[in-house]
Amino acid sequence: MSLINKTKEFTIISDVITSKSNIIDIGCSDGSLIEYLKLNNNVVARGMEIDQSKIRTCLSKGISVVEGDADTDLFDYPDNLFDYSILTYTLQATKNPKVVLEQLVRIAGKAIVSFPNFGHWSIAMSLFFNREMPVNSTLDYSWYETPNLHFCTINDFINLCEGLNIKIEKKADLRKSVFKEFKGKSLYDSYFSESGLFLISKK
Amino acid sequence: MEENKIVELSSKERPLLLDCGKSLGPVKIAYTTYGNLNEQKSNAILICHALTGDQYVASQHPITKKEGWWSNVVGPNKSIDTNKFFVICPNIIGGCMGSTGPKEIDPLTQKEFGLNFPVITISDMVKAQKLLIDYLSIKKLFCVTGGSMGGMLVLEWLSKFPEYVHSAIPIATSVNHSAQNIALNELARQSIMADPDWQSGNYYGTDRQPTKGLSVARMAAHISYLSKESLHQKFGRNLQDKNELDYSFKADFQIESYLRHQGISFVDRFDANSYLYITRAMDYFDITVKNNGSLVEAFKNTKSKVLCISFTSDWLYPTSENKKIVKTLNALGIDVSFLEIETENGHDSFLLDEPEFFDALNGFISSTWREI
Numbered sequence: 001m002s003l004i005n006k007t008k009e010f011t012i013i014s015d016v017i018t019s020k021s022n023i024i025d026i027g028c029s030d031g032s033l034i035e036y037l038k039l040n041n042n043v044v045a046r047g048m049e050i051d052q053s054k055i056r057t058c059l060s061k062g063i064s065v066v067e068g069d070a071d072t073d074l075f076d077y078p079d080n081l082f083d084y085s086i087l088t089y090t091l092q093a094t095k096n097p098k099v100v101l102e103q104l105v106r107i108a109g110k111a112i113v114s115f116p117n118f119g120h121w122s123i124a125m126s127l128f129f130n131r132e133m134p135v136n137s138t139l140d141y142s143w144y145e146t147p148n149l150h151f152c153t154i155n156d157f158i159n160l161c162e163g164l165n166i167k168i169e170k171k172a173d174l175r176k177s178v179f180k181e182f183k184g185k186s187l188y189d190s191y192f193s194e195s196g197l198f199l200i201s202k203k
Numbered sequence: 204m205e206e207n208k209i210v211e212l213s214s215k216e217r218p219l220l221l222d223c224g225k226s227l228g229p230v231k232i233a234y235t236t237y238g239n240l241n242e243q244k245s246n247a248i249l250i251c252h253a254l255t256g257d258q259y260v261a262s263q264h265p266i267t268k269k270e271g272w273w274s275n276v277v278g279p280n281k282s283i284d285t286n287k288f289f290v291i292c293p294n295i296i297g298g299c300m301g302s303t304g305p306k307e308i309d310p311l312t313q314k315e316f317g318l319n320f321p322v323i324t325i326s327d328m329v330k331a332q333k334l335l336i337d338y339l340s341i342k343k344l345f346c347v348t349g350g351s352m353g354g355m356l357v358l359e360w361l362s363k364f365p366e367y368v369h370s371a372i373p374i375a376t377s378v379n380h381s382a383q384n385i386a387l388n389e390l391a392r393q394s395i396m397a398d399p400d401w402q403s404g405n406y407y408g409t410d411r412q413p414t415k416g417l418s419v420a421r422m423a424a425h426i427s428y429l430s431k432e433s434l435h436q437k438f439g440r441n442l443q444d445k446n447e448l449d450y451s452f453k454a455d456f457q458i459e460s461y462l463r464h465q466g467i468s469f470v471d472r473f474d475a476n477s478y479l480y481i482t483r484a485m486d487y488f489d490i491t492v493k494n495n496g497s498l499v500e501a502f503k504n505t506k507s508k509v510l511c512i513s514f515t516s517d518w519l520y521p522t523s524e525n526k527k528i529v530k531t532l533n534a535l536g537i538d539v540s541f542l543e544i545e546t547e548n549g550h551d552s553f554l555l556d557e558p559e560f561f562d563a564l565n566g567f568i569s570s571t572w573r574e575i
Binding site for chain 2: 056058
């Protein structure tokens with residue numbers, strides 16, 4: 001799963017990250033985002049990943065990576081150890097997204113989070129007309145085999161952040177591939193964004 | 204290029220001060236090196252052996268004639284590539300393959316130390332290794348690695364001489380011995396001391412050697428190196444060279460025969476008193492003791508790049524123990540990686556053919572070397 005496409009996602013994230021900052025990519029896969037950010041933003045980075053072979057790929061690339069799980073292993077890090085924590089397309093697969101979000105903004109000054117928008121019009125259509133769980137480019141699993149546990153809409157995410165006293169600083173405009181100042185809920189996004197990509201921090 | 208050497212470091216006048224308050228001098232270190240030290244002396248890898256290991260990490264053992272205990276990891280084009288790196292593997296002090304230990308001659312009495320050998324610690328072993336590294340004029344080890352007790356030495360290096368360690372790979376180890384670890388070692392020690400041929404440690408030069416006690420100690424320890432699953436797969440309830448039970452106490456089962464063989468072949472190459480001293484050092488090991496009981500304090504000056512590795516079926520030094528190291532290094536913001544290898548081979552996995560383990564070692568070492 002990726003957000004629209006990887007290159008686009010990487011560019012948007014790279015644009016918002018201050019150069020030479022210290023980051024952690026949770027669910028870093030084969031470390032390609034970290035490599036991209038090392039190259040373009042000169043970051044000091046490390047990853048967390050659950051898949052053994054991907055961990056070994058990271059090690060061979062010289063990327064520091066810890067075998068771990070967003071749900072249980074973020075507690076190990078002290079407050080504000082990182083400038084940015086990054087969690088792309090994983091929030092919906094965590095057991096406790098609320099706790100994970102709190103940890104993300106605890107261990108880093110800012111967090112970058114992306115997730116599929118369950119409020120997208122095509123999903124609503126699929127449910128409304130076909131009475132079937134949606135399968136599309138961002139939700140590419142059938143209901144019986146999906147690792148996703150907690151779907152949310154962009155509005156749900158905004159509500160949760162408010163409840164957790166988390167400030168949404170920026171929201172990505174996926175059409176223009178840029179982060180923009182967050183100005184509250186938008187009707188357009190909630191219907192037409194396949195994904196949400198946010199820059200958040202502790203209030 | 205492979206070399207076996209014994210050097211005398213420290214002296215009667217400038218002895219090695221030990222944690223127990225006594226001192227040792229001179230201290231002999233027997234060590235093996237492979238490959239060549241480069242001009243900048245930046246390519247040295249120190250390998251710390253485990254309880255019953257020795258300096259013959261990748262070369263034929265002089266007594267057993269078997270290949271080195273880590274020859275699947277260390278060698279030309281292997282994970283620890285001796286074409287690139289200068290590999291140093293010293294026999295620990297307290298050991299029995301040429302370094303100062305209980306079976307060596309005490310310069311004071313001109314007789315074997317026996318139980319007059321001072322009780323040593325993991326930290327003392329590392330202090331002695333540091334003398335060797337100084338002797339070789341190496342200011343920074345590219346990597347320090349080892350499994351099990353060897354991993355404890357790696358942790359001690361990270362804590363005690365952080366500026367000497369560029370990177371470190373502690374494998375299947377622990378920051379201190381659990382009650383269960385101590386219990387198993389005590390079982391081994393008691394079986395040695397219960398052997399009348401042990402003669403209170405004064406068996407050197409006599410015609411009675413504590414082979415039975417040492418053999419039983421090894422059998423007990425060997426069980427702890429394997430997992431229930433691997434024992435089951437290898438031996439099950441299979442009988443040894445027979446189809447029916449013998450209704451006796453002979454080795455009916457394959458596992459009995461295997462353990463007896465492990466015990467008997469061990470006594471040819473290992474000294475019973477060394478076994479007592481080294482297991483004691485492991486039991487005493489607690490890296491927090493000299494650091495106000497704090498793990499964070501123990502590693503606060505560490506700047507090295509670290510890779511911790513554990514094995515799923517290792518119940519002697521389980522993943523949870525290894526994760527304590529990772530957790531602490533994370534808390535300190537140290538550049539640490541961690542991987543738990545899935546295997547049924549138990550604690551011994553680090554000595555066995557584990558391709559994913561070799562791959563992880565190779566990936567970490569090569570990429571860290573490229574960054575230098």
